[in-house]
Amino acid sequence: MRAKSVKKAAPAKAAAKAKQAKYVYFFGAKQSEGDVSMKALLGGKGANLADMAGLGLPVPPGFTITTEACAKYYEIGEKALHALIRAEVLDALKRLEKATGKTFGKGPNPLLVSVRSGAAASMPGMMDTVLNLGLNPDTVEAMITRTGNPRFVWDSYRRFIQMFGNVVLGVEHHQFEHELDAVKHAKGYTLDTELMAEDLQEVVARYRKMVKAVKGCDFPTDAMEQLTLGVSAVFGSWNNPRAIKYRELNDIRGLLGTAVNVQAMVFGNSGGNSATGVAFTRDPSTGEHKYFYGEYLINAQGEDVVAGIRTPQQITVKGSREWAKARSVTEAVRKAQYPSLEEAMPKVFKQLDAIRVKLERHYRDMQDLEFTIEDGTLYMLQTRNGKRTAAAAVKIATDLVKEKIIDEKTAVMRVEPSQLDQLLHPVFAKASEAKAKKITVGLPASPGAATGQIVFNAATAELWAKAGKKVVLCRVETSPEDIGGMNVAAGILTARGGMTSHAAVVARGMGKCCVSGCGELHISYDKKTISCNKLVLAEGDWISLNGSTGAVYEGQVDTQDPKLTGPFAMIMALADKYRKMGVRTNADTPRDTAKAVEFGAEGIGLCRTEHMFFEGERVTSFRRMILVAETVKCLRLSLAACTDAEERASLESELAAPLKQYNQALKELLPLQRKDFIGMFKALKGRPCTVRLLDPPLHEFLPQDAAGQAEMARVMEVDVAHIRDVVESLHEANPMLGHRGCRLGISYPEVTEMQVRAICEAAAAVKGAQPEIMVPLVGNVKELAAQKTLILKTMAEVEKAKKVKLQIKIGTMIEVPRAAVTADQIAAEADFFSFGTNDLTQMTCAFSRDDAGKFLGEYVSRGFYDYDPFQVLDQEGVGRMVEIAMTYGRSVKPNLKVGVCGEHGGDPKTVAFCYKLGFNYVSCSPYRVPIARLAAAQAALKQ
Ligand code: ADP
Numbered sequence: 001m002r003a004k005s006v007k008k009a010a011p012a013k014a015a016a017k018a019k020q021a022k023y024v025y026f027f028g029a030k031q032s033e034g035d036v037s038m039k040a041l042l043g044g045k046g047a048n049l050a051d052m053a054g055l056g057l058p059v060p061p062g063f064t065i066t067t068e069a070c071a072k073y074y075e076i077g078e079k080a081l082h083a084l085i086r087a088e089v090l091d092a093l094k095r096l097e098k099a100t101g102k103t104f105g106k107g108p109n110p111l112l113v114s115v116r117s118g119a120a121a122s123m124p125g126m127m128d129t130v131l132n133l134g135l136n137p138d139t140v141e142a143m144i145t146r147t148g149n150p151r152f153v154w155d156s157y158r159r160f161i162q163m164f165g166n167v168v169l170g171v172e173h174h175q176f177e178h179e180l181d182a183v184k185h186a187k188g189y190t191l192d193t194e195l196m197a198e199d200l201q202e203v204v205a206r207y208r209k210m211v212k213a214v215k216g217c218d219f220p221t222d223a224m225e226q227l228t229l230g231v232s233a234v235f236g237s238w239n240n241p242r243a244i245k246y247r248e249l250n251d252i253r254g255l256l257g258t259a260v261n262v263q264a265m266v267f268g269n270s271g272g273n274s275a276t277g278v279a280f281t282r283d284p285s286t287g288e289h290k291y292f293y294g295e296y297l298i299n300a301q302g303e304d305v306v307a308g309i310r311t312p313q314q315i316t317v318k319g320s321r322e323w324a325k326a327r328s329v330t331e332a333v334r335k336a337q338y339p340s341l342e343e344a345m346p347k348v349f350k351q352l353d354a355i356r357v358k359l360e361r362h363y364r365d366m367q368d369l370e371f372t373i374e375d376g377t378l379y380m381l382q383t384r385n386g387k388r389t390a391a392a393a394v395k396i397a398t399d400l401v402k403e404k405i406i407d408e409k410t411a412v413m414r415v416e417p418s419q420l421d422q423l424l425h426p427v428f429a430k431a432s433e434a435k436a437k438k439i440t441v442g443l444p445a446s447p448g449a450a451t452g453q454i455v456f457n458a459a460t461a462e463l464w465a466k467a468g469k470k471v472v473l474c475r476v477e478t479s480p481e482d483i484g485g486m487n488v489a490a491g492i493l494t495a496r497g498g499m500t501s502h503a504a505v506v507a508r509g510m511g512k513c514c515v516s517g518c519g520e521l522h523i524s525y526d527k528k529t530i531s532c533n534k535l536v537l538a539e540g541d542w543i544s545l546n547g548s549t550g551a552v553y554e555g556q557v558d559t560q561d562p563k564l565t566g567p568f569a570m571i572m573a574l575a576d577k578y579r580k581m582g583v584r585t586n587a588d589t590p591r592d593t594a595k596a597v598e599f600g601a602e603g604i605g606l607c608r609t610e611h612m613f614f615e616g617e618r619v620t621s622f623r624r625m626i627l628v629a630e631t632v633k634c635l636r637l638s639l640a641a642c643t644d645a646e647e648r649a650s651l652e653s654e655l656a657a658p659l660k661q662y663n664q665a666l667k668e669l670l671p672l673q674r675k676d677f678i679g680m681f682k683a684l685k686g687r688p689c690t691v692r693l694l695d696p697p698l699h700e701f702l703p704q705d706a707a708g709q710a711e712m713a714r715v716m717e718v719d720v721a722h723i724r725d726v727v728e729s730l731h732e733a734n735p736m737l738g739h740r741g742c743r744l745g746i747s748y749p750e751v752t753e754m755q756v757r758a759i760c761e762a763a764a765a766v767k768g769a770q771p772e773i774m775v776p777l778v779g780n781v782k783e784l785a786a787q788k789t790l791i792l793k794t795m796a797e798v799e800k801a802k803k804v805k806l807q808i809k810i811g812t813m814i815e816v817p818r819a820a821v822t823a824d825q826i827a828a829e830a831d832f833f834s835f836g837t838n839d840l841t842q843m844t845c846a847f848s849r850d851d852a853g854k855f856l857g858e859y860v861s862r863g864f865y866d867y868d869p870f871q872v873l874d875q876e877g878v879g880r881m882v883e884i885a886m887t888y889g890r891s892v893k894p895n896l897k898v899g900v901c902g903e904h905g906g907d908p909k910t911v912a913f914c915y916k917l918g919f920n921y922v923s924c925s926p927y928r929v930p931i932a933r934l935a936a937a938q939a940a941l942k943q
């Protein structure tokens with residue numbers, strides 16, 4: 001996408017055409033053409049710059065080239081695009097020259113600009129930006145004369161060539177580093193700050209020579225050419241691999257592209273009275289606002305703060321002291337070497353602090369600010385709603401309600417449901433953490449606890465994670481290329497970089513535990529080791545991170561469950577207040593049930609009884625039943641068809657033994673199942689519990705490997721050949737479409753009877769129990785009717801025996817397309833429907849869940865499906881099936897209770913869809929219950 005050269009002026013015809021659409025919007029004091037409502041067109045950065053200037057804040061003026069221009073860039077190509085916007089750009093440049101009193105590309109007072117990316121959705125660091133554009137030998141000369149500060153000017157030029165060379169010309173970073181190091185080495189310097197003006201001049205000369213050698217052409221000196229190339233590069237960066245990956249991971253879609261902001265430069269690197277920094281109006285990790293959070297560097301430019309090259313200083317005295325304490329820096333050293341902005345530049349600090357309050361009130365949300373101080377004058381360079389951890393999101397939203405800045409509904413909309421996941425996951429168990437061997441302490445960049453094996457690069461992280469390993473990605477510092485590895489890692493550890501470093505920002509966005517800036521650690525990529533003092537750890541060794549304190553431990557540390565009180569409880573209470581749809585859970589054990597109830601589940605939407613058969617002794621009983629089930633069935637059929645007395649007698653004697661085993665096994669299972677249900681009903685304390693009858697094919701309960709079969713033969717005291725025969729006979733070519741679901745209950749009615757008896761007896765034993773019996777895999781109403789007869793019969797028997805009256809609903813899963821399209825017939829027999837969206841997706845799309853992995857990734861990446869249909873309900877297809885079934889079902893029974901119990905029940909998009917269709921509830925795994933509650937509230941509020 002990068003341009004080789006765009007020299008020629010636009011053809012006049014194309015320029016004339018440009019008159020129709022407006023592609024360039026100016027911003028600056030009293031001159032902003034855009035505002036905050038124009039994010040889609042101007043990007044978040046552009047819209048907010050215009051807005052801030054409109055608020056009277058000190059914003060260097062500039063102009064924004066719209067996202068529509070970016071879309072055009074991809075549509076008509078680079079050349080035509082520049083032709084299209086050229087007149088407007090020249091116009092805006094003139095205005096900018098006037099506003100600043102400077103001239104672009106020439107002296108005596110040269111105008112330098114930054115060319116900054118900025119899409120409607122914030123994608124920090126993913127796209128490109130170039131600073132100090134407009135420098136060339138002439139303007140350098142003019143600026144030196146004007147400022148009398150050659151070091152600053154040469155430093156700016158060096159930075160410009162490096163950034164432009166990398167971003168626009170594609171020269172690799174290390175090639176610049178190499179030249180810089182050569183000069184430093186020759187002079188015997190260790191720090192960049194030691195470089196004098198003439199050294200920097202030398203660096204510039206080397207850079208230009210190197211670029212020429214690598215690219216085969218001179219580094220461009222014409223300012224207008226630089227600008228054109230810069231704009232192209234920023235547009236091009238919209239589709240660089242890391243930006244694409246970022247959008248994919250964050251589900252950012254439907255945007256036109258990035259805008260380009262061309263803004264007059266202000267210089268934080270012009271001396272000791274200049275600085276640059278980033279700040280948050282509240283702590284992005286915790287949401288606290290005890291003080292003003294942020295970092296700055298004196299005599300530095302833009303990226304220096306986040307690049308982790310020098311140690312940034314804190315904004316406030318309070319923050320600075322806390323920072324020093326965590327790193328064992330004495331107060332004297334702190335004051336001398338790392339003073340806060342509050343101490344170093346008190347007047348500017350006061351001004352910035354006032355702006356912080358103003359911006360937060362204006363946007364009614366936590367802001368992430370960029371600022372630069374040029375020779376004692378403060379400039380605001382960016383504000384945006386800051387990225388934050390889930391804990392911070394919840395704390396900030398609830399605090400803003402308490403501070404009366406936002407209302408409750410807004411607070412509910414402010415928290416991303418899927419983010420809540422972060423809050424539900426374990427933290428380190430105090431005792432285990434206290435005992436663990438602490439290696440060092442870094443910055444608590446993103447909270448949570450992580451334990452994993454050390455890896456040193458993203459590729460290994462991805463490889464190992466794929467193999468099921470838990471990894472901690474350890475880097476000197478991360479860069480956007482590492483995003484894939486960061487995504488799969490349990491945690492991220494960096495040796496360099498502050499709280500606003502790339503690693504910190506990205507990890508917080510992902511909700512991933514991260515410890516950054518561990519200055520004591522030495523990470524060697526070559527040796528694949530981490531060393532700290534005497535300790536050396538290698539790739540594959542275990543390490544543990546506490547992202548909330550910054551502590552790094554050797555080995556594994558135990559984790560424990562998080563607390564669900566405070567702001568979390570408040571946001572969930574608000575969600576429940578505005579939510580109209582129920583949320584249940586999928587759980588099979590009393591323990592999971594209790595957990596889900598703690599997370600706010602209003603009942604069980606899916607209890608898979610087969611999970612109860614796998615544990616300990618039960619599987620033995622269940623297997624005994626399976627071993628004879630088919631024999632019993634066949635002999636009974638023969639017997640029923642047989643009229644000959646002698647033959648009957650022989651059949652009966654043949655049946656006796658297997659039938660005994662069959663009945664005995666079921667008799668053993670009954671009390672076990674009953675006990676399970678009693679436990680569940682008790683844990684539910686009167687909440688409803690949908691119990692699904694046996695669903696999976698029987699072969700799943702038998703060992704498929706020789707060793708397992710031999711062991712089973714030993715336990716059952718039968719010949720292993722017999723086991724093999726049974727396994728073989730149960731083998732199915734297509735088990736998901738085979739002998740499973742209600743088909744089992746129809747073949748082996750005693751199993752249904754046993755299960756129903758267990759449920760009913762448990763219901764009779766637990767006061768307030770509310771079971772609902774659900775028949776799986778129904779495709780034809782007759783299947784449901786047959787099972788229902790059986791259920792009702794058994795229920796009546798229990799009622800009689802126990803002298804109770806049971807109120808048990810009988811319903812079905814809708815997971816077979818045939819059931820969906822005959823849902824009117826089925827509804828006549830059913831008290832409720834529960835959509836089994838996993839099977840329904842499998843059968844509607846004809847995607848085998850076990851095999852679709854081979855192609856689904858490609859299907860999604862090529863846009864055949866928007867999302868993996870097993871994670872996010874395919875609304876257009878499977879959703880249509882659901883809608884049809886709903887409509888048919890409720891046409892017969894207007895009050896038919898409807899829910900969903902597939903994995904989709906915890907996916908916020910699917911939850912919104914179910915709400916729209918009028919579902920009574922969604923059901924999901926315990927850890928997703930809070931997500932579903934919040935998503936349901938948001939769906940209700942959006943309506
Ligand atoms: P990103 O999206 O990666 O943050 P930005 O466009 O915000 O990229 O710019 C990168 C850095 O350069 C930021 O620290 C920003 O404050 C700084 N910067 C951008 N434009 C200017 C300017 N006109 N003057 C001074 N610093 C600037």
Ligand code: MG
Pocket residue numbers: 370382
């Ligand atoms: Mg920025």
Ligand code: MG
Pocket residue numbers: 776777815836838839
């Ligand atoms: Mg199913």
